[in-house]
Amino acid sequence: xxxxxxxxxxxxxxxxxxxxxxxxxxxxxxxxxxxxxxxxxxxxxxxxxxxxxxxxxxxxxxxxxxxxxxxxxxxxxxxxxxxxxxxxxxxxxxxxxxxxxxxxxxxxxxxxxxxxxxxxxxxxxxxxxxxxxxxxxxxxxxxxxxxxxxxxxxxxxxxxxxxxxxxxxxxxxxxxxxxxxxxxxxxxxxxxxxxxxxxxxxxxxxxxxxxxxxxxxxxxxxxxxxxxxxxxxxxxxxxxxxxxxxxxxxxxxxxxxxxxxxxxxxxx
Numbered sequence: 001x002x003x004x005x006x007x008x009x010x011x012x013x014x015x016x017x018x019x020x021x022x023x024x025x026x027x028x029x030x031x032x033x034x035x036x037x038x039x040x041x042x043x044x045x046x047x048x049x050x051x052x053x054x055x056x057x058x059x060x061x062x063x064x065x066x067x068x069x070x071x072x073x074x075x076x077x078x079x080x081x082x083x084x085x086x087x088x089x090x091x092x093x094x095x096x097x098x099x100x101x102x103x104x105x106x107x108x109x110x111x112x113x114x115x116x117x118x119x120x121x122x123x124x125x126x127x128x129x130x131x132x133x134x135x136x137x138x139x140x141x142x143x144x145x146x147x148x149x150x151x152x153x154x155x156x157x158x159x160x161x162x163x164x165x166x167x168x169x170x171x172x173x174x175x176x177x178x179x180x181x182x183x184x185x186x187x188x189x190x191x192x193x194x195x196x197x198x199x200x201x202x203x204x205x206x207x208x209x210x211x212x213x214x215x216x217x218x219x220x221x222x223x224x225x226x227x228x229x230x231x232x233x234x235x236x237x238x239x240x241x242x243x244x245x246x247x248x249x250x251x252x253x254x255x256x257x258x259x260x261x262x263x264x265x266x267x268x
Contacts, residue, residue, distance in 0.1 A: 028040075043095040056088045076242065077240070090241070097227045105256050107192050120232065134167045160174055172220055188209065192205055202218065
């Protein structure tokens with residue numbers, strides 16, 4: 001047995017205790033037969049209903065593993081199958097989220113987005129306490145549907161990049177960015193590097209597509225560790241969901257933790 005002095009053991013334990021429980025690396029290539037329930041939970045919920053329209057939420061049946069991919073199934077307005085949604089059976093998507101919260105780090109997903117203008121593909125971190133404490137970082141597709149654009153202007157060659165500290169307009173920042181052809185049948189790399197603002201780093205979020213830096217945000221940068229979500233749903237601000245069934249495919253996701261010292265651990 002190797003010998004360790006009591007002082008060495010003390011400092012080793014101190015180092016372990018000094019690393020927040022949420023600061024860790026993560027990887028999943030979805031090569032099992034089913035979704036890894038130690039890492040993920042399937043969402044069964046509904047949000048985003050407004051006076052402008054309704055949706056059927058996300059259901060567990062529309063998230064599954066097949067052929068080395070996480071598959072998220074989306075049912076549009078023309079769907080007439082057996083899967084039931086929330087309050088309605090059309091415009092029903094699927095989503096999964098990590099059981100563990102993650103803080104600052106490099107988040108990268110290799111995926112094919114759902115190639116329908118009326119279905120929102122999203123990769124996002126999510127921590128919510130109330131409308132004044134809502135910390136998120138989002139990739140969303142299609143883009144070009146925020147004011148002054150309209151839902152019918154939605155375009156899958158564009159995406160919406162958003163970072164939040166709260167729900168109201170003054171507490172989040174978003175930008176439409178041109179991505180090019182994302183529905184070419186090929187996998188693409190979606191990555192954001194999140195620096196919460198310590199260890200000598202300026203607080204910022206950098207968004208990358210296929211290794212190219214597209215945008216950097218310096219305002220309203222989250223500092224609350226959050227769960228990571230992957231999903232497709234049907235908000236009112238995008239195009240019409242005039243299709244039956246389509247899919248998003250995720251080949252793998254990896255998170256490399258930065259372990260920045262000023263992160264505030266979430267309570268929910």
